[in-house]
Amino acid sequence: MHPAPSVIIFTTLSGLGFGLLVFLGLGLPAVTGLTAFWFFAIGYVLAVGGLMSSTFHLGHPERAWKAFSQWRSSWLSREGICAVAALIIMALYGAGLVFFDSQWTILGWLGAALSLGTVFTTSMIYAQMKTVPRWHIPWTPAKFLTLSLAGGALLAGQAFAAIILLLLAAAITIATWIIGDGAFKASGTDMETATGLGAIGKVKAFEPPHTGTNYLLREFVHVVGRKHAFNLRVIAFVFAFVIPILLMVLLVNHVTAAIAILSHLIGVAVARWLFFAEAEHVVGLYYGKR
Amino acid sequence: MTQLPTSTQKKLGLVIDLDTCVGCHACVISCKGWNTENYGAPLSDQDPYGANPSGTFLNRVHSYEVTPLATSAKPHPTAQTIHFPKSCLHCEDAPCVTVCPTGASYKRVEDGIVLVNEADCIGCGLCAWACPYGARELDQDEGVMKKCTLCVDRIYNENLPEEDREPACVRTCPAGARHFGDFADPDSNVSRLTAERGGIDLMPEQGTKPVNQYLPPRPKDDLPEFDVLAPYLEPVAENPGGFIGWLDKALDKLPSKGAN
Numbered sequence: 001m002h003p004a005p006s007v008i009i010f011t012t013l014s015g016l017g018f019g020l021l022v023f024l025g026l027g028l029p030a031v032t033g034l035t036a037f038w039f040f041a042i043g044y045v046l047a048v049g050g051l052m053s054s055t056f057h058l059g060h061p062e063r064a065w066k067a068f069s070q071w072r073s074s075w076l077s078r079e080g081i082c083a084v085a086a087l088i089i090m091a092l093y094g095a096g097l098v099f100f101d102s103q104w105t106i107l108g109w110l111g112a113a114l115s116l117g118t119v120f121t122t123s124m125i126y127a128q129m130k131t132v133p134r135w136h137i138p139w140t141p142a143k144f145l146t147l148s149l150a151g152g153a154l155l156a157g158q159a160f161a162a163i164i165l166l167l168l169a170a171a172i173t174i175a176t177w178i179i180g181d182g183a184f185k186a187s188g189t190d191m192e193t194a195t196g197l198g199a200i201g202k203v204k205a206f207e208p209p210h211t212g213t214n215y216l217l218r219e220f221v222h223v224v225g226r227k228h229a230f231n232l233r234v235i236a237f238v239f240a241f242v243i244p245i246l247l248m249v250l251l252v253n254h255v256t257a258a259i260a261i262l263s264h265l266i267g268v269a270v271a272r273w274l275f276f277a278e279a280e281h282v283v284g285l286y287y288g289k290r
Numbered sequence: 291m292t293q294l295p296t297s298t299q300k301k302l303g304l305v306i307d308l309d310t311c312v313g314c315h316a317c318v319i320s321c322k323g324w325n326t327e328n329y330g331a332p333l334s335d336q337d338p339y340g341a342n343p344s345g346t347f348l349n350r351v352h353s354y355e356v357t358p359l360a361t362s363a364k365p366h367p368t369a370q371t372i373h374f375p376k377s378c379l380h381c382e383d384a385p386c387v388t389v390c391p392t393g394a395s396y397k398r399v400e401d402g403i404v405l406v407n408e409a410d411c412i413g414c415g416l417c418a419w420a421c422p423y424g425a426r427e428l429d430q431d432e433g434v435m436k437k438c439t440l441c442v443d444r445i446y447n448e449n450l451p452e453e454d455r456e457p458a459c460v461r462t463c464p465a466g467a468r469h470f471g472d473f474a475d476p477d478s479n480v481s482r483l484t485a486e487r488g489g490i491d492l493m494p495e496q497g498t499k500p501v502n503q504y505l506p507p508r509p510k511d512d513l514p515e516f517d518v519l520a521p522y523l524e525p526v527a528e529n530p531g532g533f534i535g536w537l538d539k540a541l542d543k544l545p546s547k548g549a550n
Contacts, residue, residue: 066394075389076414188495193494202359207353214345219419282422
């Protein structure tokens with residue numbers, strides 16, 4: 001799959017932002033007044049900035065409001081509704097903390113649930129894709145959720161929760177890599193089923209439909225950079241998990257926390273790039289490519 | 291509404307005969323011609339006369355080489371070239387429809403055709419992600435999703451002569467490799483062809499239940515296992531007599547002998 005920068009920025013930043021909003025909704029840390037304002041501001045800049053970035057890849061962003069209508073069947077529609085609901089509820093809850101010095105607990109829990117729901121619906125947009133076997137596993141939502149919560153815990157300054165969630169997210173990330181590597185083969189889709197010619201014998205692509213490229217190849221058949229996949233996995237793992245965990249365990253102060261967050265952000269962005277670049281769409285088979 | 295209808299009154303679709311297709315790409319051109327001038331946004335090209343041309347097509351013809359499995363009777367089977375036109379299969383369980391966030395993509399209850407309402411399409415591309423067949427292409431100029439309409443603006447069009455009321459690709463195919471009809475009717479031309487020739491679903495494991503069916507190539511004629519020209523190269527006479535016999539013996543006595 002083509003690793004579109006807008007979508008990588010969106011899922012990375014808004015995942016982190018909604019993760020922070022989950023902790024703020026649960027009253028962790030229990031902040032009020034100006035401190036609360038800054039915590040909420042960071043959460044909103046990340047979440048809303050990410051959401052806005054995601055509209056850049058649309059052909060017609062001015063019609064994006066229509067995407068709230070199909071929640072019965074579409075995970076993208078559900079994501080839009082969840083995100084807006086979470087942002088409205090959390091704004092009310094935040095206003096209570098910042099301006100009235102009062103914690104409306106139920107509202108906070110509801111906002112936390114909706115924030116987590118937003119991350120889940122985002123992950124299901126990918127996990128539902130039967131056409132991309134690497135994504136079509138239950139570990140995909142697990143990865144998005146744990147990464148979001150781990151990043152949120154880091155931002156919320158919850159050192160213990162951050163360590164536990166980072167360990168969990170690291171384990172699940174490795175699981176998605178190992179299981180994902182075998183997912184295409186396990187899906188049973190190959191050139192023989194794609195063409196229906198398997199009954200005759202082994203199928204090989206002889207001539208493509210056109211000598212040039214096309215939308216399908218640009219969007220779905222991304223092979224550049226896959227050869228560095230292993231190195232990038234190591235880089236992603238070290239930055240997203242190893243450095244933040246070490247910093248959180250060894251000494252926690254504002255400087256190390258900032259470094260841990262930055263390192264985590266870089267690591268997650270690299271992992272998210274790999275999430276797209278390594279994902280192979282079955283349509284590539286028609287072109288004899290993966 | 292992007293929920294799929296539980297059933298459709300008709301199941302209009304295509305039968306594509308892989309035995310008959312000669313790979314001439316006439317269907318590709320007629321499809322592009324009709325659909326760039328009619329229903330919805332035109333099918334744009336980028337850099338059409340430049341170094342790196344590309345464009346939107348609703349129908350593309352691939353070519354494959356298939357090597358049959360070796361058997362004891364045929365240890366070295368000959369490879370076959372198979373031309374393979376591919377367009378939207380108008381699936382019963384169309385995954386492209388349910389993922390659409392705006393309701394722009396839909397499957398018609400009356401005839402099962404999968405269409406895009408371009409005024410509602412936000413160009414998110416998710417339906418193209420969900421399609422295993424590469425049947426949907428986002429037009430780079432219009433920013434909306436384009437796909438085969440089964441020439442919905444031809445098949446019901448009473449301004450056209452009756453013989454033209456079928457999809458442009460079917461109408462134009464010089465080999466008769468494409469057939470249009472209603473799969474819900476067991477006696478239709480497409481249903482009978484599918485039954486007689488063993489029509490196949492593409493990627494059945496994806497669970498899309500495609501309506502369009504592909505007819506597999508018929509087995510190739512088996513050439514006899516001996517060399518057809520060999521009898522003509524046999525010596526005409528094994529023991530020549532007369533002048534030829536004398537010449538044969540005389541030539542044999544020369545120092546440099548021939549192969550025989």
